[in-house]
Amino acid sequence: VQLQASGGGFVQAGGSLRLSCKPSGRTFSNYAVAWFRQTLGKEREFVAAINWSGGSTLYADSVKGRFTISRENSKNTVYLQMNKLNLTDTAVYYCAVDPTRSRSRDSPLTGIRSAYDYWGQGTLVTVSS
Numbered sequence: 001v002q003l004q005a006s007g008g009g010f011v012q013a014g015g016s017l018r019l020s021c022k023p024s025g026r027t028f029s030n031y032a033v034a035w036f037r038q039t040l041g042k043e044r045e046f047v048a049a050i051n052w053s054g055g056s057t058l059y060a061d062s063v064k065g066r067f068t069i070s071r072e073n074s075k076n077t078v079y080l081q082m083n084k085l086n087l088t089d090t091a092v093y094y095c096a097v098d099p100t101r102s103r104s105r106d107s108p109l110t111g112i113r114s115a116y117d118y119w120g121q122g123t124l125v126t127v128s129s
Contacts, residue, residue, distance in 0.1 A: 008123030
């Protein structure tokens with residue numbers, strides 16, 4: 001399965017964007033999903049994660065209070081609502097699945113990159129001043 005992130009674009013500092021993540025060919029409604037981001041020359045960093053039901057979330061300190069992760073399992077989609085964007089939020093945003101955290105094994109969420117799999121192509125978010 002591959003995940004497709006969409007919704008990126010250009011936005012002024014202080015503005016908002018909503019990203020969407022959908023799998024191709026399969027459902028991911030029974031699994032935890034996370035958003036990561038990456039800028040040129042830097043490691044891919046954790047942004048936010050959500051468990052299979054949407055009842056548990058985890059955020060990086062840098063986005064806490066500004067970003068909200070959510071999901072609609074009926075639409076097989078995970079969202080990242082990004083508000084109060086600033087220049088440091090400019091990056092390619094990726095979504096990925098944690099195959100070890102599921103409906104039947106709902107352990108605490110993690111921001112460790114190696115726990116996630118099925119990365120897609122990402123969507124570019126550019127914040128301008």
